[in-house]
Amino acid sequence: MCVGQILPRPADVGRCAIQQGLQPEPGTYVLWLRLDKATRLAVGGLGVVALQPGHYAYVGSAFGPGGVRARLGRHFRCEKKARWHIDYLRSLCRVEAAWVCYRRRCEHQWADLLSGWTGARVPVAHFGSSDCRCPAHLVVFAKPPSIRAFIDRDGYRGAHSIVAEIIV
Ligand SMILES: [Zn+2]
Numbered sequence: 001m002c003v004g005q006i007l008p009r010p011a012d013v014g015r016c017a018i019q020q021g022l023q024p025e026p027g028t029y030v031l032w033l034r035l036d037k038a039t040r041l042a043v044g045g046l047g048v049v050a051l052q053p054g055h056y057a058y059v060g061s062a063f064g065p066g067g068v069r070a071r072l073g074r075h076f077r078c079e080k081k082a083r084w085h086i087d088y089l090r091s092l093c094r095v096e097a098a099w100v101c102y103r104r105r106c107e108h109q110w111a112d113l114l115s116g117w118t119g120a121r122v123p124v125a126h127f128g129s130s131d132c133r134c135p136a137h138l139v140v141f142a143k144p145p146s147i148r149a150f151i152d153r154d155g156y157r158g159a160h161s162i163v164a165e166i167i168v
Pocket residue numbers: 107108111129132133134137
């Protein structure tokens with residue numbers, strides 16, 4: 001079963017509280033970021049990009065040590081040396097939520113699903129997709145889809161899989 005698990009908003013919105021909801025397991029995730037102001041930003045090899053305010057969905061996977069917990073913990077921190085495209089954008093945004101599916105590698109499928117969503121837009125070609133054929137792994141929405149609608153559309157019903165929404 002692919003279960004949507006809505007976690008309550010923690011009273012203490014500290015990084016530790018958020019990370020306690022995450023497992024050190026491999027998996028795929030969507031990091032939801034809110035950008036409040038239009039901005040121009042230098043993003044590594046992509047050069048300077050123009051970004052409009054909105055809800056940004058970044059799709060990635062974490063199959064290294066510490067799994068999704070370690071990777072999202074890194075994304076939650078603002079202060080760090082930029083390594084991936086998303087690191088440049090992250091520093092200008094608030095983290096809104098994270099969607100996680102453990103033990104399943106589906107980042108390209110999810111990037112495709114989100115970029116084809118009604119009202120979705122790919123703001124920067126090749127953002128986060130230097131190593132694959134996807135148009136981008138970053139999608140922006142004026143109004144983001146609900147996790148329920150996303151799970152329905154995804155249609156995955158594999159064993160040992162939980163999609164968790166961690167609302168920051
Ligand atoms: Zn891809």
